[in-house]
Amino acid sequence: MHFVPETTHPGAAIARYLGTIAPGSYFVLSHGTNDGLDEEPVEAHNSYQRTTTPGIGRSRTEILELMTGTELVEPGIVWTPQWRPDSPEDVDEQPERSLVYAAVARKP
Numbered sequence: 001m002h003f004v005p006e007t008t009h010p011g012a013a014i015a016r017y018l019g020t021i022a023p024g025s026y027f028v029l030s031h032g033t034n035d036g037l038d039e040e041p042v043e044a045h046n047s048y049q050r051t052t053t054p055g056i057g058r059s060r061t062e063i064l065e066l067m068t069g070t071e072l073v074e075p076g077i078v079w080t081p082q083w084r085p086d087s088p089e090d091v092d093e094q095p096e097r098s099l100v101y102a103a104v105a106r107k108p
Contacts (some may be wrong), residue, residue: 001066002032003053012093018107027070027105030080033057036096063101070105077103 004010018027034057058066060077067077075082079095083102 001029002055002057002062004054005054011066011068015069018069021107023107025075025107027067027107028103029063029105030100030102031058031063031065031066032100033063034099035101036079036099037057057099060101064101067103067105070107071104073104077101 001010001014004013011016014027021027032055065076075084078101078104080092080098082098083104085091
């Protein structure tokens with residue numbers, strides 16, 4: 001979803017998808033973000049903007065909005081290294097460096 005611009009209504013696309021899956025099904029989402037950065041890396045941003053599929057970093061709150069209509073599975077929306085690691089040692093001291101959130105949700 002981090003390559004889907006707001007102009008194409010990503011929330012509506014997810015809602016349509018959720019409308020097709022059976023109740024009790026799970027929905028998995030990983031999404032790039034700029035959360036955790038003091039400032040957006042200009043070079044990386046400019047590089048993505050020159051592609052045919054520019055990346056869009058959404059905040060945790062925006063990602064939560066994309067999950068509307070679902071029930072988040074613990075631990076919720078977290079940095080990818082924090083989503084159920086095999087052991088606590090698998091999580092770096094700065095998991096936000098991944099710049100990607102992960103979530104699993106259940107359709108009620």
